[in-house]
Amino acid sequence: MKTKTISLDQMQEQAEFIKKIFAIHRQHGRQPLAFVETYGCQQNVSDSEKIKGMLSEMGYDFCDKTEDADLVLYNTCAVRENAELRVFGNIGALKHQKRRNPDMKIVVCGCMMQQEHIAETIKRKYPHVDLLLGTHALYRFPQRLYEVLHQGRFFDAENEEGSIFEGIPYYRGAKPLANIPIMYGCNNFCTYCIVPYVRGRERSRNPQHILDEIQQVAKEGYREVMLLGQNVNSYGNDLEEEMDFATLLREVCKIDGIERVRFMTSHPKDLSDALITVMKEEPKICKQLHLPVQSGSNRVLSAMNRKYTREAYLELVRKVKSAMPNIVLTTDIIVGFPGETDEEFEETLSILQEVEYDTIFSFIYSKRVGTPAASMPDVMDEEQKHRNFDRMLALQNEISKRKNDAYLGSTQKVLVEGISKNNSDTLTGRTEGGKVVNFIGDQSQIGEFVTVTITKTQTWSLFGELSE
Numbered sequence: 068m069k070t071k072t073i074s075l076d077q078m079q080e081q082a083e084f085i086k087k088i089f090a091i092h093r094q095h096g097r098q099p100l101a102f103v104e105t106y107g108c109q110q111n112v113s114d115s116e117k118i119k120g121m122l123s124e125m126g127y128d129f130c131d132k133t134e135d136a137d138l139v140l141y142n143t144c145a146v147r148e149n150a151e152l153r154v155f156g157n158i159g160a161l162k163h164q165k166r167r168n169p170d171m172k173i174v175v176c177g178c179m180m181q182q183e184h185i186a187e188t189i190k191r192k193y194p195h196v197d198l199l200l201g202t203h204a205l206y207r208f209p210q211r212l213y214e215v216l217h218q219g220r221f222f223d224a225e226n227e228e229g230s231i232f233e234g235i236p237y238y239r240g241a242k243p244l245a246n247i248p249i250m251y252g253c254n255n256f257c258t259y260c261i262v263p264y265v266r267g268r269e270r271s272r273n274p275q276h277i278l279d280e281i282q283q284v285a286k287e288g289y290r291e292v293m294l295l296g297q298n299v300n301s302y303g304n305d306l307e308e309e310m311d312f313a314t315l316l317r318e319v320c321k322i323d324g325i326e327r328v329r330f331m332t333s334h335p336k337d338l339s340d341a342l343i344t345v346m347k348e349e350p351k352i353c354k355q356l357h358l359p360v361q362s363g364s365n366r367v368l369s370a371m372n373r374k375y376t377r378e379a380y381l382e383l384v385r386k387v388k389s390a391m392p393n394i395v396l397t398t399d400i401i402v403g404f405p406g407e408t409d410e411e412f413e414e415t416l417s418i419l420q421e422v423e424y425d426t427i428f429s430f431i432y433s434k435r436v437g438t439p440a441a442s443m444p445d446v447m448d449e450e451q452k453h454r455n456f457d458r459m460l461a462l463q464n465e466i467s468k469r470k471n472d473a474y475l476g477s478t479q480k481v482l483v484e485g486i487s488k489n490n491s492d493t494l495t496g497r498t499e500g501g502k503v504v505n506f507i508g509d510q511s512q513i514g515e516f517v518t519v520t521i522t523k524t525q526t527w528s529l530f531g532e533l534s535e
């Protein structure tokens with residue numbers, strides 16, 4: 068299926084609704100406040116930056132508490148049950164608030180809204196919600212919000228799958244890091260994953276649109292970009308022109324002002340030699356790779372439809388490490404996939420020991436309605452899954468600490484991101500490999516590169532002193 072880019076005309080139609088909402092607020096003579104909460108992955112964070120961009124142009128400012136808000140918006144995630152339960156809990160808690168303040172508008176959008184049974188549940192059980200908006204209809208947000216402000220409650224889970232929206236205003240996160248989506252959706256249908264059902268098939272953005280956007284953020288003072296896609300390695304497969312991810316990366320690296328380039332996520336089955344070469348050759352590309360393995364057992368990998376074996380994955384890791392010996396490797400692991408035995412779990416532990424990841428992102432399997440894995444028989448009880456999970460974390464903590472200890476005494480080039488959340492006297496930034504470094508510095512250094520000598524290490528972060 069060829070990707071359809073939503074035309075400027077349609078975007079201009081939405082721009083008119085933005086103006087109309089702005090005019091309504093001006094009449095009221097008070098700046099309205101919006102509370103926006105985002106669940107899930109970086110793609111959702113990026114969608115929220117667009118939502119906030121549209122809200123900002125409609126005249127909204129942002130607040131940290133729902134009690135202060137004229138509009139509450141939850142941008143939801145469907146990947147795990149926990150996040151879904153939190154959304155339901157939060158929407159439920161707004162019921163009394165809405166009773167006290169009937170003018171407050173409640174919007175629920177994102178991946179959960181692409182699931183019919185969830186949208187139906189919200190309509191039935193949470194009548195105080197004003198607007199539901201699916202991921203494919205995000206660009207229609209101004210129009211739908213205008214309809215809500217004028218006509219009352221409106222539900223919209225309409226599906227316009229196969230589209231890409233350009234020209235939506237952004238309200239970006241703080242400098243120096245800008246998220247840049249390069250593609251949407253996924254074609255892989257891993258059997259546990261809901262993403263292809265809620266985000267649709269892979270659609271690559273036009274490369275020129277991506278490069279223009281990166282040029283723009285460079286002009287605004289962003290120094291680092293994170294290129295986002297569910298599987299960036301298949302970027303370009305649906306484009307008419309010859310373009311692949313490695314070529315796109317080379318073009319991104321030519322942009323003045325951008326000094327670090329990261330990307331995620333890379334499906335191991337599509338990681339090409341050309342990508343390893345470009346990573347090795349281009350100094351702007353951070354030597355950091357997130358390569359989700361999910362399991363160390365070939366039987367489980369096959370049941371997950373991951374399309375690689377343990378051996379092929381380890382061979383890939385060997386290639387990457389021999390090209391870039393200091394690469395920082397991270398991964399995702401699912402514990403307790405349906406049918407996983409203790410022996411198969413041991414194979415996952417052994418892959419952690421073999422690869423020695425710097426960090427892992429691990430989860431106990433979460434059943435997703437509508438995916439093939441949801442109907443696979445299970446052999447392990449929940450308590451055992453939790454015990455295995457704890458064992459895996461203990462092992463990985465040891466490995467992560469050992470990897471971090473190797474930085475002791477080294478000097479690192481750190482891009483300063485801001486003030487540490489835990490200590491207002493401390494600045495925080497990242498090394499090229501994405502390691503968090505905390506140090507005492509001056510706030511004027513935020514957004515700049517500094518050199519830090521590492522003096523202390525912990526499992527998840529490094530501490531240091533500014534060097535001359």
Ligand code: SF4
Pocket residue numbers: 253254255256257260261262263297298334
């Ligand atoms: S590659 Fe697999 S896990 Fe990742 S988004 Fe696609 S289907 Fe989900």
